[in-house]
Amino acid sequence: MPLKIYGLSLSTCTRRVAVVCKEKGIPYELISVDLTKGDQKAPSFTTHQPFGQVPYIDDDGFILYESRAIGRYLAKKYADQGTPNLVPAExxxxxxxxxxxxxxxxxxxxxxxxxxxxxxxxxxxxxxxxxxxxxxxxxxxxxxxxxxxxxxxxxxxxxxxxxxxxxxxxxxxxxxxxxxxxxxxxxxxxxxxxxxxxxxxxxxxxxxxxxxx
Missing domain, CATH: 1.20.1050.10 (Glutathione S-transferase Yfyf (Class Pi); Chain A, domain 2)
Structure with a gap:
């Protein structure tokens, strides 16, 4: 099952996560959240992201928000593929x-x-x-x-x-x-x-x- 990113295609933080996925060769599905309609403030969204901000990810049931935390998680989980050492270990x-x-x-x-x-x-x-x-x-x-x-x-x-x-x-x-x-x-x-x-x-x-x- 591909990684799911709940966000807005043009948002700064959503693209921050997406570029890490591309560097690491991680397939993902973008689930579009319409900020103009306030979808990020709906209970179905804030259940997973309590601050009502995009994006958050669903990695086969593992929910994570904050784009930099997501980037670190993905770089470490997929350390052996794509661009190496995006988070150094030494x-x-x-x-x-x-x-x-x-x-x-x-x-x-x-x-x-x-x-x-x-x-x-x-x-x-x-x-x-x-x-x-x-x-x-x-x-x-x-x-x-x-x-x-x-x-x-x-x-x-x-x-x-x-x-x-x-x-x-x-x-x-x-x-x-x-x-x-x-x-x-x-x-x-x-x-x-x-x-x-x-x-x-x-x-x-x-x-x-x-x-x-």
Missing amino acids: PKAEALFEQAVSIEISNFDPFASKIGFERVFKLFYGRQTDEARVAELATTLNAKLDGYEAILGKQKYLAGDNLTLADLFHLPAGSTLLGPAGYAHLLEKRPNVARWWNDISSRPAWLAVKDGA
């Missing part, structure tokens, strides 16, 4: 991986995702962008990316010289930031960040899901 390498994931959660996603929300997803719901808020978020993210430039000037990826989930986790929000949100220059003006972004965003797994899981 203690020091794993610690550097966890450090890199913390960087993404603390220094990238809160700002990139909120810019995407203001510039793209608000319009989807017929609301108006708060450009002052966007400018504030962009200023903060711009400063954070100086840290990325320093890290990536010393190594190929955020956790070292091998690709991990920490890199892949950036793709959905980063893609929105560079594309429809109109902030490509934040990454492109930094040579090490640009090199890293071009590498991870051109991977076949991401190209397969970037326009929809």
Whole structure:
């Protein structure tokens, strides 16, 4: 039975799970959840995801939510197939991986995702962008990316010289930031960040899901 992902095809977190599936060669079935109708708040959904957010997975009866937790679970369960070592096992390498994931959660996603929300997803719901808020978020993210430039000037990826989930986790929000949100220059003006972004965003797994899981 294929893995079931309950989510919205274009949502940031749903695509975060989907790209891990593609990297690991995991077949999945997307069960579409219509956020515009509030399906994620229905009792049938919140029974499995109590916060009413997408996605969650059903892996033959095993229910799991939170996209980064799902990514870790899938990378470990299917460690022997697809792209190797997305979650390193050696203690020091794993610690550097966890450090890199913390960087993404603390220094990238809160700002990139909120810019995407203001510039793209608000319009989807017929609301108006708060450009002052966007400018504030962009200023903060711009400063954070100086840290990325320093890290990536010393190594190929955020956790070292091998690709991990920490890199892949950036793709959905980063893609929105560079594309429809109109902030490509934040990454492109930094040579090490640009090199890293071009590498991870051109991977076949991401190209397969970037326009929809």
